[in-house]
Amino acid sequence: MKYSSISMLVAWTFLAATQLHAAPPASTTDYSSLIESPQQPNRGGFDSLTLEQMMQKLQVPGASIAVIRDFNVHWAKGYGVADVESGAKVDTNTLFQAASISKPVTAMALLRAAQDGKFSLDDDINSLLRSWKLAGGEFTKDRPVTPRALASHTSGLGDGFGFPGYGPAEALPTLAQILTGQPPSNVGTVLMERPPLQAIKYSGGGFVVLQLALTDTLEQPFPEIMRSYVLEHDQQHVRATALPGSRPERRPRPRQPGQVDGRQMACLS
Numbered sequence: 001m002k003y004s005s006i007s008m009l010v011a012w013t014f015l016a017a018t019q020l021h022a023a024p025p026a027s028t029t030d031y032s033s034l035i036e037s038p039q040q041p042n043r044g045g046f047d048s049l050t051l052e053q054m055m056q057k058l059q060v061p062g063a064s065i066a067v068i069r070d071f072n073v074h075w076a077k078g079y080g081v082a083d084v085e086s087g088a089k090v091d092t093n094t095l096f097q098a099a100s101i102s103k104p105v106t107a108m109a110l111l112r113a114a115q116d117g118k119f120s121l122d123d124d125i126n127s128l129l130r131s132w133k134l135a136g137g138e139f140t141k142d143r144p145v146t147p148r149a150l151a152s153h154t155s156g157l158g159d160g161f162g163f164p165g166y167g168p169a170e171a172l173p174t175l176a177q178i179l180t181g182q183p184p185s186n187v188g189t190v191l192m193e194r195p196p197l198q199a200i201k202y203s204g205g206g207f208v209v210l211q212l213a214l215t216d217t218l219e220q221p222f223p224e225i226m227r228s229y230v231l232e233h234d235q236q237h238v239r240a241t242a243l244p245g246s247r248p249e250r251r252p253r254p255r256q257p258g259q260v261d262g263r264q265m266a267c268l269s
Contacts (some may be wrong), residue, residue, distance in 0.1 A: 031067055031075045055080055062090040097165045103207050107151050109229040110210060114147070118217055125209060130216040132176040134209060139192040147213065149196045150206040158193035159205035175212040179205065247256040 046054050055063060062080035066073050078090030114121050117162040119128055124144035126133050134145055139156055149155040164186060166172055173185040182188035190205030217224050 016020075032077065035065055035067075036075075038257045051079065062094070063095060064090055064092065064094055066092075099165070100204070105226065106207055106210060106214075109214060109225055110147055113214065113218065116177055119147065120177060121151075122146050123151065125213055128213040128217045129209075132179060132212060134192075136192055139195045143196050145192075145196050145209075147210060150203075150210050151208060152199050153200050153202050155203065155206050155209075156192050156194045156196045156198065157190055157203045157206045157209070158201060159188070159190045159203055161187050163187055163204045175208055175215075178208055179212070 002236070036051045038050055042048050046057075049057065051063075055061075059082070061084050062078070062082050063135065064078045066076040068074065076092040078092055078094055080090050082088045082094045083088045108122075111211065113119065125146060126136075128147070136145060136156075145155045145157070150157070166184075166186070171184040173182070177183070178185045178187065179190045180227060181187060190203075193201070211222055214225055218225055220228075
């Protein structure tokens, strides 16, 4: 079976969300019209296309779109096919690869674990890792890689490649195999490229390290961590509070693009 993807349709969802935020529709029919029709105002690019036209242009067989309103799924609908061979339709229960949408959710679990005192955001990541260690070499002689640096893409890790994922019938690698580029991993080795906090560079590999650190430290499977720390967490316990090791008496400084903790950072592509 060949499965569909939702490549680049996230952009469409955000464009539609701009209109939804400005004037929330009164009915689910209105949501369908806003999302499926050409976007207004027309700012160029894909705005003049309907959702169907955009899927055809980008060769996307299927997509699923949800509208979040007041912290709940207010409306959802599937489009196209989930399996291009059988013709099975996408519906609201069809599973898609989450890709980098999972990063902010992982960051939320990281922050909750730090808030609960499991570790500090400024701990040496190797003090949290049990099943694999990050070889920093000369890059970490003055400053270790920390959870804070990994979550902010300032750790010095580089992976120069995307993470394409795995088909339902393919063997899944362990996290250590992904990090070292060993089969059945389909990506290369995740390595240090520079000392931490010298530059900002997007690193999917950094979040693989965070995932491993969470599972090693909390001694739970990652799906269970996400379920208990984020997805099913009682909302009445979510509150603004100082994280362990933070200094609330310090007056926060406005943070500009390309800055970390008030210091200018180089942005690498």
